[in-house]
Amino acid sequence: MRILLVGDVFGAMGRTILKQELPRLRQQYGINFVVVNGENIAHGKGIIEKYYKELLALNVDVVTLGNHAFSNKGVFQFIDDAKRLVRPLNYKTDVPGVGYVTVNYNGIKITVMQLLGRIFMAGAEQLTNPFTVCEELLNKLDSDIYICDFHGEATSEKNAFGLYFDGRIHIIVGTHTHVATNDAHILPNGSMYITDLGMVGALDGVIGVNPDPVIHQYLTDEHIRHLPMEKGRQQFNALMVEINEQTHKITKYESINLIQK
């Protein structure tokens, strides 16, 4: 089967690009299962029910979130009923929603989980150790295929996470930086790994945001509200992974980086 993992979809532009590219790629690559990171889908921060439903209407199987999981208060209106929505697993306190879901795909149990990294991450003091939390989760589940969205800033933390869970989590993809890395590879014990999928949205923004206030901030140290970049050139970044349904071995993979010229 073929699984498509899509990086952070950013704002209205991200949603438009996803709607235009996903059906086409699904056909072109024969995709069976789709995981999309939706933490920035509502105006760059968080998610609301309307956009979650739009993702389901595009036949997205699982939507993951990130450090912006609760940035839009609209999430609280539907997160407890959303069966295909995954927020980070490693919060210290009880928060709404779930940190993993298990989906039955043609008799194959696929678990999609999300962990939040702690290095260079605002609010890290509210998080527990993503390595040990993930280990505890794996010990209690008996799924056929495991997919982890490791949402983190530091490449070293993502590398270490990938190598530690190599052979136990079939597909480990990084998200959060919005910049796709050119390191998709199969780890020594067989897991698929990429440090960051990248994003879906504006190409000429600063990780999706209108650059002017951001540059002003770097020049003056004065914070101005950031707004999503909603025009100009587009980018769509994802990873296609083919996995054998019986052996659960990765048989093929391809980074898909559609960068408008």
Ligand SMILES: [Fe+2]
């Ligand atoms: Fe993001």
Ligand SMILES: [Fe+2]
């Ligand atoms: Fe993030």
